[in-house]
Structures are given as structure tokens and as C-alpha cells.
Amino acid sequence: MRNDTTPHVEPLVLWQNACGGSDLSRRDYQHLIACTDCETLAGEITDALDDIEKALTAGAFTLTLPKAVQVLAHAAKIIAN
């Protein structure tokens, strides 16, 4: 029972929020806690950011860059749906 009239939170907004760059609006927050797709994506973004941070610390950014690209591709797919 999914309400398709409710727009997903913009993946870029989730990404910025995960980076601590911006707060979610009330509407986005309420959507996020009710939407499995957005919740999953937010979790994946957080995981990817963790990986990137670890890789930066280790000086091996290129090793996990594909993971970040993977997450963004997944995000694009969700937008398209």
C-alpha cells in the first residue's frame, strides 16, 4: 500500500543531509520515516559516506569511488520510478 502521489525525498537532499550539510524539511522528514525506499537509500548513502571517509583516511579513495557511483545510480533509479 504505497502512496505514489507522495514524491520521494531528492537523493541529493538525502546525501547533503547525511553529510551534515543541510537539514531535512518537515515534509521530507515525514516522508522519509514512512517510505521504505527513501529509508533504504538514506542508509545506503550513509554506508557509502562511511566507506569514502575510511578510504580517504587510508589514502585509497579510488577503491571505494565505485561504491559511491553505485549509490548515486541507485538513487537515479528511484527518482525514475
Ligand SMILES: [Zn+2]
Ligand atoms: Zn520515498
